[in-house]
Amino acid sequence: MEFRDLVKARRSCRAFESTPLTDDQISAILEAGLWAPSPLNLQPWEFVVITDAQLKTQVKEIAEAARQSVVDSGGPGWAGKYGMDFIETAPVLIAVVVDPGKGGLGSYFDQKYGAMQAASACIQNMMLAATDLGLESLWFTFFAPQKMQAALNVPENLEIAGLIPIGKPKDALKAPPRKEAKVHQQRYSKSAT
Numbered sequence: 001m002e003f004r005d006l007v008k009a010r011r012s013c014r015a016f017e018s019t020p021l022t023d024d025q026i027s028a029i030l031e032a033g034l035w036a037p038s039p040l041n042l043q044p045w046e047f048v049v050i051t052d053a054q055l056k057t058q059v060k061e062i063a064e065a066a067r068q069s070v071v072d073s074g075g076p077g078w079a080g081k082y083g084m085d086f087i088e089t090a091p092v093l094i095a096v097v098v099d100p101g102k103g104g105l106g107s108y109f110d111q112k113y114g115a116m117q118a119a120s121a122c123i124q125n126m127m128l129a130a131t132d133l134g135l136e137s138l139w140f141t142f143f144a145p146q147k148m149q150a151a152l153n154v155p156e157n158l159e160i161a162g163l164i165p166i167g168k169p170k171d172a173l174k175a176p177p178r179k180e181a182k183v184h185q186q187r188y189s190k191s192a193t
């Protein structure tokens, strides 16, 4: 797909067919992630590929518990209706794990997020690659990080930048609207055009 079309075609998907991905599809998605930029080219990411049904159920339960805690704390009304079945039906979940210690020279300048920024670029590359293969995905973060890390055996010094379900979308997906770009000329000003 042309880049300009691809970048607009990618959609967050919350209902998947259960058709498994091929090994080639998974490899192509991971490879796209590897080509993301990173501070000092440290490539601070690792991937956990989850296809095991029992583990997906465990992941879903951790996400459901997070959802319930939001509901119990008086969180937004939609949280009570947010279905998480897609975590089990998606044929694969890929956890992108990042080493926050690999943020490059940012540590000298109080820039704390270099590694997470790189992992985010990695995730976006992966999501675009999925769309290009006729699949869709979701950047999923609705879980208590420590519980998810424990379930996936991710060491405590690392972080999960996102859990990415990927598969064939069950339905056509509608694009949520975008705001106009707020652009400042030369310097930031109170009014942007």
Ligand SMILES: Cc1cc2nc3c(=O)[nH]c(=O)nc-3n(C[C@H](O)[C@H](O)[C@H](O)COP(=O)(O)O)c2cc1C
Binding pocket: 010, 011, 012, 013, 014, 138, 139, 140, 141, 142, 175, 176
């Ligand atoms: C860092 C990050 C975390 C997100 N976490 C969730 C999530 O936990 N659950 C979810 O349904 N969507 C999540 N999203 C997806 C956004 O809701 C979605 O990108 C946004 O509504 C725009 O829709 P689009 O991706 O189809 O363009 C997340 C997106 C980002 C970038």
